[in-house]
Amino acid sequence: MKKFIASVMFALSATLMATTVMASGGVELEHANVDIHNKDSLQRGVKYYVNYCMGCHSLNYSRYNRIANDLGLTDEQAAKNLIFTRDDNGDLHKTGALMKNGMSQKQSAEWFGAPPPDLTLVGRSRGPDWIYSYLKAFYVDPTRPMGVNNTVFPNVGMPHVLWELQGLQEKHCTKEGEGEHAVEHCELKTVKAGSMTPAEYDQTARDLTNFLAYVGEPAALNRTTYGVFTLLFLGLFAIIAYFLKKEYWKDVH
């Protein structure tokens, strides 16, 4: 029986590992180590997002003022720093608006080969480690329409929009072993430095990832607090219930 359980566990974990690796183009993902309670990181993340991503990727299920509120920004700060998108009349969006952009899905599909998807839920569908690794995995590939490829998302349609910050990387592969048993080992090497150091760029990728993780489930910010209060209430209620029970049964026993 023990053996059976062990082999089932083994099969399960092997499948799990295989799906994780498959979902990432066969490369191992780096840990993003995000913390959605770090407001400074979220504030930097949303700033990068509206400056570098919002032009192509909407956040259709999120409103500016919800984010401003959660991140401790006033409506005025939000209007000044976050809102660059316009409504149908050409006016800047109000703070209560959904974070849509003017990008036409059909046109962008022609430009990039695939339309840029809405990213409200990408923190949940792909997970933080995937996003973080993806933002660090662009490399120069002249055979691709945008001049870049990505080890985590092979043949991606998205250009490397953060290249000025990160610089450019090239993929170098070496083969170990002969014939069928040859194992290819690839590495990304910086060939042109960006305006940020590698550590600063990692932090930028982490802040963006953190923001996308938060936006996928804003309620997670409060959920843990509710949990603690719920347990405290249940604890207190158990004491009251105990004394009540004693009171009710005191004449019976």
Ligand code: HEC
């Ligand atoms: C010039 C337009 C453009 C900009 C700007 C842009 N992207 Fe993209 N992005 C795309 C396109 C197009 C795809 C779809 C690629 C495909 O399916 O081949 C994509 C895909 C993605 C995906 C994968 C989504 C999925 O689940 O398949 C993520 C994550 C992403 N982008 C994040 C970002 C972030 C973060 C930024 C800002 C730093 C950004 N993008 C800026 C065009 C853009």
